[in-house]
Amino acid sequence: MEAVAFYSFSVLAIVSALFILFSKNLIYGAFALFLAFLGVAALYVLAGADFLAVTQIMVYVGGILVLLIFGIMLTQKVVRQSEQEIHNKVEVLTSRGVAGFLIGSGMFLFLGYIIIDARFKMQGEVINTNSTIRTIGVELMTSHLLPFEIAAILLLVALVGAAYLALNRNPA
Amino acid sequence: MNTIPLEHYLFVAAALFCIGLAISITKRHFIGILLGIELMLNSVNINLIAFSRHDPERLSGQLFALFVIVVAAAEVTVALAIILRVYGHYKSVDPDEVKELKN
Structure with missing residues (x-):
């Protein structure tokens, strides 16, 4: 049961993060970030950090995300060049996309290698309060x-x- | 309780960190970059909290994560104020167009 919850919330967080990465509209990205933060808060609960999960929801979802959406709305272009222009569109240069993909996946391979290679020996009791x-x-x-x-x-x-x-x- | 191995938390955190890094690199919008930075800060907190599971008496990792959240909140307010000033000056939110100091 706990494993099902863990993996479904992990998938929720990662899929919303990937949606931010690939969405062209920044407002959609901000709302996907909301889902990612909720998934991360659920992971905090599963790791036994109930207070931090509530803090995460209150600070990030209640404060930071509202600020970010305000920021997006305040930096709108007043005059649109053309009628067909998509709202809040963020262009991604192909070279920038390739660089981001290479650096991101390379970093992930590097971190994954470190995590597999590390073999943490944990002492002490696991949280049970x-x-x-x-x-x-x-x-x-x-x-x-x-x-x-x-x-x-x-x-x-x-x-x-x-x-x-x-x-x-x-x-x- | 707590049957999830530590490495799985670390892998989720690593994936979120790398996606946040890729978002910060690819988005041509100041607030898009901020979204990526927030995601990276969150993934680091997952690491701290996952390790803090094995430290129930002192909870150092959770306290560290709490301070990370505080610093992230302070950072995003100041960054948004700066973005609004830059937008008021340059009428643009594209980091590539803010290049007055170049050359």
């Missing part, structure tokens, strides 16, 4: 307190910087 929230909360507030605070400051700086860049249309 129902929830990881307690451990994550305790760890965040004790041994990972400094990165937690730095992440807070990073988010504040990113918020101020993004608002400045996007609002102030004429800084000069």
Whole structure:
């Protein structure tokens, strides 16, 4: 049962990722990314990371994807050159496509070779508790307190910087 | 529970990473490149969480993945703001047409 869920969600994530790669319309790509993120969140649940799965859905699907779709809509061409032009069309040069295919498949072969060759010896127990929230909360507030605070400051700086860049249309 | 071998998680993550890399290379649109980068960040998180299955007391991998998500959120907001400024200046979202510093 678990194996069926794992492989079906993996196929969902990979097929949606391939759809982004081959779709010409960027909005369709963004919605396929939504499916890919959901598949990845399901993989997190199967690996015993329930809190991260919920965080993934809230942050990526609720925040980042909406921002990306806003970005696509705000960068529309107002004037279309021709009536037949497809909405949000992304051209792919043949040379770029060949380079992407070669680099992507080469990278996959390389990583696959490393994974097969590695023979990880895992120590310790596999996760068997129902929830990881307690451990994550305790760890965040004790041994990972400094990165937690730095992440807070990073988010504040990113918020101020993004608002400045996007609002102030004429800084000069 | 947890009958899936670790290598299968790693293979799924590797496939998603390479597809994200290919998306970033082939798309001629700034936001298409961002989509590829988000996919790559997600696939790296799968690796971290898969290894973190074997560390139930400390969950270092899951905490690392949490910080990766935070940094990804910060990155995408700033990147979108920059894309909007570049679009306002060049009226284009094609990275090949932003070449004022070339030559």
